[in-house]
Each structure stands twice: as structure tokens, then as C-alpha cells.
Amino acid sequence: MQKNISLEEAQSLIFDYCPLTEKENNHLADTLDRILAEDIVARENIPPFSRSPYDGFVFRAEDTAGASEANPVTFEVIEEVPAGYTAQNAVSKGQAIKILTGAPIPEGADAVVKFEEVEVQGSKISVSKAFMHGEDIVPAGEDIAVGDLIAAEGTVVTAPLMGLMASLGIAEVLVYKRPKIAIISTGDELRDVTEPLAPGKIRNSNSYTLQGYLRSLGVEPVVMGICKDKKEDVAVLVEEAWKQADLVLTTGGVSVGDYDVIRHAADYLGAETLFWKIEIKPGSPCLAAVKDGKMLIGLSGNPAAAMVTFQLMTVPYIKKMTGRKDYCYRKIEVTLKKDFRKPSPRRRFLRGRMLYENSMVIMESTGEQGNGVLRSMLGCDILAEIPEKSGPVKAGEKLTAYIIE
Amino acid sequence: MQKNISLEEAQSLIFDYCPLTEKENNHLADTLDRILAEDIVARENIPPFSRSPYDGFVFRAEDTAGASEANPVTFEVIEEVPAGYTAQNAVSKGQAIKILTGAPIPEGADAVVKFEEVEVQGSKISVSKAFMHGEDIVPAGEDIAVGDLIAAEGTVVTAPLMGLMASLGIAEVLVYKRPKIAIISTGDELRDVTEPLAPGKIRNSNSYTLQGYLRSLGVEPVVMGICKDKKEDVAVLVEEAWKQADLVLTTGGVSVGDYDVIRHAADYLGAETLFWKIEIKPGSPCLAAVKDGKMLIGLSGNPAAAMVTFQLMTVPYIKKMTGRKDYCYRKIEVTLKKDFRKPSPRRRFLRGRMLYENSMVIMESTGEQGNGVLRSMLGCDILAEIPEKSGPVKAGEKLTAYIIE
Numbered sequence: 001m002q003k004n005i006s007l008e009e010a011q012s013l014i015f016d017y018c019p020l021t022e023k024e025n026n027h028l029a030d031t032l033d034r035i036l037a038e039d040i041v042a043r044e045n046i047p048p049f050s051r052s053p054y055d056g057f058v059f060r061a062e063d064t065a066g067a068s069e070a071n072p073v074t075f076e077v078i079e080e081v082p083a084g085y086t087a088q089n090a091v092s093k094g095q096a097i098k099i100l101t102g103a104p105i106p107e108g109a110d111a112v113v114k115f116e117e118v119e120v121q122g123s124k125i126s127v128s129k130a131f132m133h134g135e136d137i138v139p140a141g142e143d144i145a146v147g148d149l150i151a152a153e154g155t156v157v158t159a160p161l162m163g164l165m166a167s168l169g170i171a172e173v174l175v176y177k178r179p180k181i182a183i184i185s186t187g188d189e190l191r192d193v194t195e196p197l198a199p200g201k202i203r204n205s206n207s208y209t210l211q212g213y214l215r216s217l218g219v220e221p222v223v224m225g226i227c228k229d230k231k232e233d234v235a236v237l238v239e240e241a242w243k244q245a246d247l248v249l250t251t252g253g254v255s256v257g258d259y260d261v262i263r264h265a266a267d268y269l270g271a272e273t274l275f276w277k278i279e280i281k282p283g284s285p286c287l288a289a290v291k292d293g294k295m296l297i298g299l300s301g302n303p304a305a306a307m308v309t310f311q312l313m314t315v316p317y318i319k320k321m322t323g324r325k326d327y328c329y330r331k332i333e334v335t336l337k338k339d340f341r342k343p344s345p346r347r348r349f350l351r352g353r354m355l356y357e358n359s360m361v362i363m364e365s366t367g368e369q370g371n372g373v374l375r376s377m378l379g380c381d382i383l384a385e386i387p388e389k390s391g392p393v394k395a396g397e398k399l400t401a402y403i404i405e
Numbered sequence: 406m407q408k409n410i411s412l413e414e415a416q417s418l419i420f421d422y423c424p425l426t427e428k429e430n431n432h433l434a435d436t437l438d439r440i441l442a443e444d445i446v447a448r449e450n451i452p453p454f455s456r457s458p459y460d461g462f463v464f465r466a467e468d469t470a471g472a473s474e475a476n477p478v479t480f481e482v483i484e485e486v487p488a489g490y491t492a493q494n495a496v497s498k499g500q501a502i503k504i505l506t507g508a509p510i511p512e513g514a515d516a517v518v519k520f521e522e523v524e525v526q527g528s529k530i531s532v533s534k535a536f537m538h539g540e541d542i543v544p545a546g547e548d549i550a551v552g553d554l555i556a557a558e559g560t561v562v563t564a565p566l567m568g569l570m571a572s573l574g575i576a577e578v579l580v581y582k583r584p585k586i587a588i589i590s591t592g593d594e595l596r597d598v599t600e601p602l603a604p605g606k607i608r609n610s611n612s613y614t615l616q617g618y619l620r621s622l623g624v625e626p627v628v629m630g631i632c633k634d635k636k637e638d639v640a641v642l643v644e645e646a647w648k649q650a651d652l653v654l655t656t657g658g659v660s661v662g663d664y665d666v667i668r669h670a671a672d673y674l675g676a677e678t679l680f681w682k683i684e685i686k687p688g689s690p691c692l693a694a695v696k697d698g699k700m701l702i703g704l705s706g707n708p709a710a711a712m713v714t715f716q717l718m719t720v721p722y723i724k725k726m727t728g729r730k731d732y733c734y735r736k737i738e739v740t741l742k743k744d745f746r747k748p749s750p751r752r753r754f755l756r757g758r759m760l761y762e763n764s765m766v767i768m769e770s771t772g773e774q775g776n777g778v779l780r781s782m783l784g785c786d787i788l789a790e791i792p793e794k795s796g797p798v799k800a801g802e803k804l805t806a807y808i809i810e
Contacts, residue, residue, distance in 0.1 A: 028598055029628075032617045047777075048607060084593025084634070086605035101660070102594065102706075102777075104605045143778050151783070159617025160782035163708060166598040167610035167779065188489025189507065193433055193571040200491035200509045202453060205572035212437045212564025223434075229489070255506070301507075303568060332761035356737035359803055360764050372452075372507075373548050374572065377565035378556070398764055 002275040007347075010313055013274045014288050017295050018320050021179045021246065025172050028165055031157045033218050034175035035323040040150040040161075042168050045141035049104040053138050057118060058109035059096040061131040072119070072126040081106070096125055111135045144168070154325030176323035182222040182241035183210050186234055186252040186261060187301055190226045205374060206251040206299070206306050213310065216405055217318055229253055234265035242294045246321065249314070252301030255285035262298040263287055271296060279388070281346045282371040283309035303374035308349055311383060311404045329402040334363035334384055336397050344390040349383040351376045352401070363401055380404065407680040412752075415718055418679045419693050422700050423725050426584045426651065430577050433570055436562040438623050439580040440728040445555040445566075447573050450546035454509040458543050462523060463514035464501040466536040477524070477531040486511070501530055516540045549573070559730030581728035587627040587646035588615050591639055591657040591666060592706055595631045610779060611656040611704070611711050618715065621810055622723055634658060639670035647699045651726065654719070657706030660690035667703035668692055676701060684793070686751045687776040688714035708779035713754055716788060716809045734807040739768035739789060741802050749795040754788040756781045757806070768806055785809065 002009070023037040052058065059075050067073040075096035081087045087097050087106035097106050105112070111131035118125040144150070150168070151161055157175070165173060183206075190204040191197055204226055214221040222245045227237050234253065241248040253261035254276075266273050271291035277284050282305035287298040297314055299306040312329070319327035340350060350369060355362040363384050367376035382401040386393055393399065407414070428442040457463065464480050472478040480501035486492050492502050492511035502511050510517070516536035523530040549555070555573070556566055562580070570578060588611075595609040596602055609631055619626040627650045632642050639658065646653040658666035659681070671678050676696035682689050687710035692703040702719055704711040717734070724732035745755060755774060760767040768789050772781035787806040791798055798804070 028613060029616055032620050044602070048602060049605070082593065082634075084595070084605060102607075143773065143775075143780055150780075157617075158783070159614050159621060160712065160779055160785070162617040163610040163614030163712075163779050164783065166613035167608045167708070169598055169602065169608060171598045188487065190489070193574055193576045197449070197453060197574065200454065200489065202507070203572045203574060205568040208433060208571035209564050209568030211434055212562075212567040215437050216564060229487075303572070307565065307568075330761075333764045335764050356735075356766060359738045359740050359766055361761060361766060368548065370548075372543075374565055374568050375548055375555075378563070378569065380565070 001273040004277050004279055005275050007278050007280055007312055010275055010278045010288065011316060014295060014297070014313070014317050015320065017290050017293060018317060019246065019293060020323055021177045021321060023174050024177050026175050028162060028171050028173055031162060031173050031175055032159065034157050035218070036151055036153050036155045036157060036173070037176045037323060038174040039153050040165060040170065040173075042144045042146055042148040042150055044168055045146055046144040046167055047138060047140055047142065050140050051105060051138045052099050052101060052103050052112045053136055054112070054114050055100050056112045056114045057096040057098050057125055058105055058112045059091060059127070060093060060108060061111035061133045061135060063093060064111070064127055064129070064131045067127055067130050069128045072128040074124050074126045077123050077125060105137055110137065112137055152325065154323055156324065178218055178220050179247065179318070179321050180220045180222050180245040181214055181318065182224050182245035182248045183207050184224045184227055184234070184237050184241060184248065184250045186227045186229055186250055188229050190252075192226060205303055206301070209303065209307060209374065209377070210249060210251070210310065213315075213405060217315065218322060219318060229259060229261045231261050231264040231268050234261055235268045238265060238269060238296055242291070247318070248294070248296045250296065250298045251306050254287055254298045254300055266296060278309070278313070279347055280308070280312065281344070281348045282369075283312070283349075286313070300371070302371040304351070304377060305371040307374070307377050308351070308383065312349065312402065315405060329404065331400055331402055332361060332382075333398050334361045334382065334401045336384070336393055336395055336399055337362045337364045338395050340365070340386070340393045343392060344386040344388065347388040348386040349402075350386065351380040352384055353379050353381050363399065406678040409682050409684055410680050412683050412685055412717055415680055415683045415693065416721060419700060419702070419718070419722050420725065422695050422698060423722060424651065424698065425728055426582045426726060428579050429582050431580050433567060433576050433578055436567060436578050436580055437564065439562050440623070441556055441558050441560045441562060441578065442581045442728060443579040444558050445570060445575065445578075447549045447551055447553040447555055449573055450551055451549040451572055452543060452545055452547065455545050456510060456543050457504050457506060457508050457517045458541055459517070459519050460505050461517045461519045462501040462503050462530055463510055463517045464496060464532070465498065465514060466516035466538045466540060468498060469516070469532055469534065469536045472532055472535050474533045477533040479529050479531045482528050482530055510542055515542065517542055557730065559728055561729065583623055583625050584652065584723070584726050585625045585627050585650040586619055586723065587629050587650035587653045588612050589629045589639070589642050589646060589653065589655045590631045591634060591655055592631070593634050595657075597631060610708050611706070614708065614712060614779065614782070615654060615656070615715065618720075618810060622720065623727060624723060634664060634666045636666050636669040636673050639666055640673045643670060643674060643701055647696075652723070653699070653701045655701065655703045656711050659692055659703045659705055671701060683714070683718065684752055685713070685717065686749070686753045688717070688754070689751075691718070705776070707776040709756070709782060710776040712779070712782050713756070713788060717754065717807065720810060734809065736805055736807055737766060737787075738803050739766045739787065739806045741789070741798055741800055741804055742767045742769045743800050745770070745791070745798045748797060749791040749793065752793040753791040754807075755791065756785040757789055758784050758786050768804065
């Protein structure tokens with residue numbers, strides 16, 4: 001077991017045990033936020049045929065050679081095609097067909113003129129300028145050509161991607177199954193939100209915060225409930241959770257004051273503890289243990305500490321598990337809005353929100369930064385890093401920030 | 406009916422008919438992404454009791470008056486309190502109690518010292534400095550005090566808010582019901598993704614893109630299917646959709662070339678058309694009509710045009726309907742990454758994505774900007790505004806951009 005390692009070392013240790021979830025075929029309409037388990041490659045052109053960009057008349061460009069205001073060319077309109085229909089006839093010399101925006105260009109025609117640019121006399125139109133071959137016609141495959149890669153395996157399905165797949169005739173999509181992740185809350189002091197509070201007891205908030213974050217990540221949470229600080233009880237519940245879920249998360253019991261119940265439970269189960277404690281603040285107390293390829297990640301019982309470790313260490317792991325290729329958080333540079341007065345002997349992550357001011361990204365603290373203060377996770381969309389052995393950070397200084405979920 | 410109005414005028418016209426959806430009580434675990442229909446006010450303190458910030462011993466501060474390395478004070482340890490339990494005894498003169506991080510401060514005690522800072526000899530400890538009243542003790546209500554407003558009505562429920570509500574004992578939450586929004590796709594040329602494609606036909610992508618966006622907004626889509634370009638058919642389907650849903654969206658049939666089938670269907674139904682066409686590009690062809698307080702919003706059939714109008718005009722309306730107080734899009738200033746070479750006689754919105762470079766927000770085009778090109782909605786998270794009567798825009802110029810869903 002390694003102890004007091006860096007965040008990056010911890011990630012690398014757990015990434016070695018990251019089973020991909022299975023794949024399943026879903027109907028297109030049920031793919032929002034799912035992760036592609038196949039490349040989406042165009043099997044059709046968009047548009048599927050050459051089409052008109054506006055309401056007008058199509059004809060042979062060569063028939064307009066030499067045409068001018070003074071010397072217009074006359075065409076016989078042989079057909080009028082409604083939207084959604086194709087011309088019955090091909091266009092021959094001296095003929096034109098009236099079509100609408102988006103309509104397929106009839107055979108023989110290779111130029112289009114707007115309604116308002118011709119003079120109509122009964123079934124005849126006159127065109128007073130010369131056109132070139134293909135002029136203004138939208139060629140088949142202009143937006144998307146057969147063989148184009150639209151979205152790679154591991155991409156999250158968004159609304160416009162659903163639309164694109166629909167336009168390409170892709171009705172069934174291979175996606176990764178939603179993984180199941182179990183949540184165990186340890187602590188003799190914990191009461192569920194539905195229970196009355198007794199002296200010395202506090203409410204279990206971590207289970208609900210984690211349920212929310214897991215659902216946001218497209219994961220099905222399996223709530224195992226509250227467990228006493230007894231290694232045998234924890235071990236029984238972890239074993240049961242491993243049967244039901246792909247990953248088990250615990251909160252509490254990972255620091256010395258908690259009697260290290262999670263580490264002892266892992267030993268008791270014969271699991272290998274990969275590491276204990278990482279060098280960040282908040283969120284240092286945590287561990288990962290593995291048995292038969294199944295992972296247990298133990299988070300702090302302190303709400304803010306738990307969520308910072310969850311975001312920085314566990315979210316990339318979960319995203320990787322769900323099949324996402326972009327599983328690492330996005331790092332950006334931000335400018336600190338107000339002084340942060342405390343020194344940072346250890347590598348520290350500040351909770352904050354992004355503000356956009358004059359084309360700049362400003363980071364504003366979301367409040368009190370204590371280990372236990374969940375309130376400052378409200379509205380928090382970035383964690384800004386202060387390197388170890390730093391003094392106070394002044395307003396206007398630049399920090400690297402990690403965009404969180 | 407007003408014609409060719411501004412985006413803002415169009416919004417103001419439809420906002421006048423924006424029925425709020427009903428309210429319902431949900432269990433806390435089922436509130437993610439729902440909109441609060443009540444203020445969340447703390448009815449308890451967090452922490453609920455004064456507690457110790459670390460593993461240590463508590464005692465009366467006054468007993469340490471004059472204590473020093475040379476002249477330590479000795480306490481009798483009368484009890485050891487496990488996590489989650491409260492002391493059985495009060496602390497009197499000369500007494501101390503051993504407690505763990507987070508444990509409630511026993512009656513009588515008003516100072517705490519860390520384990521590692523005392524000398525233990527059997528049941529006695531010696532403390533070698535003077536403490537002040539309340540020193541290092543976390544007072545009840547330090548994070549959240551009874552009466553604090555945690556989240557206002559109209560706020561979206563996030564994971565940390567779920568956790569905070571759990572910690573405050575709020576098991577049932579009043580939220581707005583998910584509205585139902587119907588989607589009708591008009592066009593003789595449309596085929597569903599599951600149907601074979603015939604000459605001159607194209608696939609219906611708008612219905613799937615809209616389903617995705619609606620689900621992202623927490624709305625239940627009601628898919629009414631494809632309708633021919635015939636006002637009577639459209640009218641029947643709109644009436645049916647109004648019965649099933651709180652809002653009806655159509656795509657197609659809103660420009661002259663489409664025979665204006667939506668406007669004629671609205672007239673046929675006796676609905677009042679509020680406006681037809683707005684002055685933006687893409688997405689100019691659109692309309693809104695109302696009958697008996699129910700709204701019909703007609704979007705373009707061109708995929709990109711439809712989605713730009715949907716994002717700019719319809720999303721704020723839908724958010725308002727769902728009870729959100731932050732229903733207007735967030736506007737930020739961005740710096741254009743590459744030249745946009747076309748002039749913009751009309752107010753134009755460019756599709757792009759935000760890049761963060763050196764603390765700046767850069768906008769990169771997501772591709773071809775044509776009315777019909779859905780592909781550039783992929784990865785699009787902002788729409789950047791170019792004012793009307795603008796020339797080409799150069800790389801490095803600043804634009805106002807609207808953050809979209």
C-alpha cells in the first residue's frame with residue numbers, strides 16, 4: 001500500500017482497474033447523454049441529392065450562353081414540383097422546371113434562377129443573364145459525404161448529434177450501458193434525512209450529494225444505506241455492494257480519528273489497498289482497494305473533502321468506466337477575483353465559480369473553504385489549484401482551474 | 406400580427422403567455438435537475454451542535470489560566486466519547502473528556518486541545534498552555550444558521566443542493582412538474598429515420614434534435630410525428646397536441662416557399678398569430694400563435710435555422726415555463742479566433758464553441774454556417790452575435806455571445 005501519494009499517482013493506480021461497462025443497442029430517441037460504443041460514420045450524403053437553395057426555376061446553363069438584359073433567353077416551363085416531390089420530367093434544351101427551396105434538381109438541369117429574377121409570361125419565363133454549369137446548386141453531400149466520421153466511439157450523445165444521426169438514417173445506436181455504482185455511508189453518528197435527529201447525531205448528506213453527481217454522470221446509484229463504524233459490518237455491506245454494482249463508494253472511516261474502519265474492512269475482505277491518503281487539501285483522507293478486479297473507493301466523511309476528492313479523483317475514473325474518451329477534466333487558466341489570504345503548505349483546491357468579465361475568465365470563491373462546508377460546493381463549477389508551499393494568493397493572480405461536473 | 410420583428414420583441418410577445426407548470430412534492434432523492442417551487446430555508450443549524458475540529462480533549466478554558474511549558478495544568482480524563490455519541494458527563498473543574506473530530510462539545514467544556522499536544526499519563530493529561538473561552542471549537546450553526554436562505558424558488562436542484570437539503574433534514578421538496586411539449590414535423594418531403602428514403606425525400610432530423618434539447622431542459626417531449634404540408638392536417642394535429650401538451654412546437658412550413666402552411670393552419674384554428682418572422686440570421690422564418698392561452702411556436706424546417714431560433718427564442722420561454730428564475734441566456738464577451746469573412750447585412754448569430762486560452766474566452770466556429778447545416782450545432786455551446794450592417798469580422802475582434810444549452 002502506498003501512502004500520501006499525489007492525485008496523479010492515485011489516478012494512475014486506479015485507472016489500471018477500470019472495467020468498461022457492456023454495450024447495448026438503443027433506439028436513437030433514447031440515446032441522449034449516453035456514450036457511443038461505436039464510431040458514427042455517414043452511410044448517406046447530406047443533402048442526399050443536389051438541391052435548389054431557393055424557390056426558382058432550373059434549366060440547362062448552356063442555354064443561357066450570351067443572354068443579357070437586352071437579349072434575354074426564353075424557356076418553356078414544363079412542370080412545377082411541389083416540396084417533397086421530384087420532377088416527373090428531365091429538362092431538355094429550352095425547357096425549365098419550377099421548383100422550391102430544398103427540392104432535388106431534375107435530370108438535365110444544372111443551373112437555378114430565383115423566382116424574382118425572371119419574367120413570367122404564361123407558361124414561359126425569360127432569363128436575362130448567362131449562367132455557369134452548377135451555378136447556385138447545392139451538390140449532394142455538401143454538408144456530409146458518405147464515409148465522414150460524425151462522432152467517434154466514446155463521445156457523449158448530444159441533441160444535435162441525435163438530429164444528425166436521424167438525418168443519416170441511423171435508427172439504432174450502440175452505446176455503453178449505464179454502470180451501477182454503490183454508495184455506503186459509514187459513521188455511528190449518521191442519521192438519514194427521514195429520521196429524527198438525536199443528540200450528537202448529524203444527517204447523512206454525502207449519500208444524496210453523490211446520488212446527484214452520479215445521476216449527472218449517467219450512472220445508476222445503488223444506495224446501500226448507513227453502516228456503523230465496525231469493520232465486519234462494513235465488510236459485509238461492501239461485499240454485497242460489489243455483487244450489485246460495478247464500483248463501490250464509501251464515505252467516512254478513512255482518517256485516523258475514524259479508526260480507519262474502511263482500511264480495516266478492506267484488509268478483512270482480503271482486498272488489496274492500493275493507496276491511502278493523497279496530498280491535496282481538502283480531501284486528503286481517502287483510499288482505494290481492489291479485490292477480484294472490483295474497486296472500492298473510500299472518501300472522507302467530511303462533505304466538502306469527500307466531494308473534492310470525488311470530483312478530482314473519482315469522476316475521471318467513472319467517466320472512463322462509462323466509455324468516455326474525454327474522461328480527464330478540462331484545465332483552464334483563471335484570474336482570482338479576491339485575495340485568498342491563507343498560506344498553502346499543501347497543494348490546495350479552492351471551490352469557485354467562473355465569471356466572464358471583459359473576455360476574461362474570473363474565478364470567484366463560492367464561500368467558506370473548510371473541509372466540512374458543503375455550502376461552498378453550491379454553484380461551484382471549478383476547482384482552482386494552489387501549488388504546495390504557496391503563500392497567500394492575491395486578487396488578479398492566475399491559477400490553473402479544473403472544470404468540474 | 407407583427408412581421409419581421411426583433412428577437413427581443415418576439416420574446417416579449419410570447420412571455421405574456423407563459424403558464425407556469427404545476428407543483429408537486431418529490432422525495433429528495435428524485436429532485437436532481439428539477440426546479441424548486443419553494444424557498445429552501447434552514448430549519449436547523451449546521452453543525453447542529455458545537456463540535457471539535459479534531460481528535461483531542463475538551464476541558465474548561467479557565468482551568469488553564471497561567472499554564473505554560475514550565476507550569477503545566479493536569480486534568481483527570483473522566484470519559485472517552487466514540488464518534489457519533491455524546492458524552493454521558495458534564496465537564497467540571499479539573500476534568501477533561503476525550504473526543505473525536507466532529508464530536509459534540511460536552512456540557513461545561515469550552516476549549517479543545519489536540520491529542521498530540523498533551524502528555525498522557527494513565528487517566529491524566531497535562532496541558533502546557535493557556536486557552537481562551539471557545540478556542541478552536543466550531544460553534545453550532547457556523548456553516549448554516551436557522552433561517553438562512555439556502556436556495557430560492559426557481560433554482561435548479563444540483564447535487565450539492567441535494568446534499569445540503571439532506572443535511573438540513575428536508576426529505577420532501579416542492580418542485581415544478583416537468584412540462585410536456587409536443588413536436589410536430591411538417592413537410593411532404595420528410596421521412597422518419599426508420600423509413601426507407603425515396604427520391605426527393607429527406608430524413609426528419611428536427612424531431613430528434615428537439616427531443617434531445619427538450620430532455621436536457623427537463624421537459625417530457627410528446628412526439629406527434631410527421632404531417633403533410635396541408636393546413637387542415639396540420640390544424641388537426643396541433644389541436645390534438647394542445648390537448649396532450651403545454652406547448653406545441655412545429656418545424657417547417659413557415660417560409661413563403663413552404664406555402665406558409667403553419668400560418669394558414671393557425672388561422673384555420675382561429676388562433677391569433679402574434680408574429681411572423683424575426684430579424685436574425687439564421688432562423689428568421691418562425692412564428693408564434695396562441696389560442697385559449699396555449700402557444701404554438703413554428704420553427705423553420707432548415708435544421709440549423711430551427712435550432713438557432715429554438716435556442717434564442719424558445720429555450721428562455723421553456724425555462725420560464727418550468728419555473729426557472731434564470732430563464733434568460735447568459736451573455737458573455739468572447740474573442741473571435743478566426744476571421745469571419747462574410748458581411749452581415751442582417752443581425753447574425755455564429756455557431757461556435759468556447760475555448761479558454763490564457764485566461765481569455767475565445768470563440769471558435771463549429772463549421773459551415775448555412776441555414777441547413779446541422780453539423781455545426783455539434784459541440785456548439787455559444788452563439789456569437791454580429792450586429793446588423795456589419796462588414797467581415799476579423800480574428801481577435803470581440804463579440805457578445807449567448808451561452809446555450
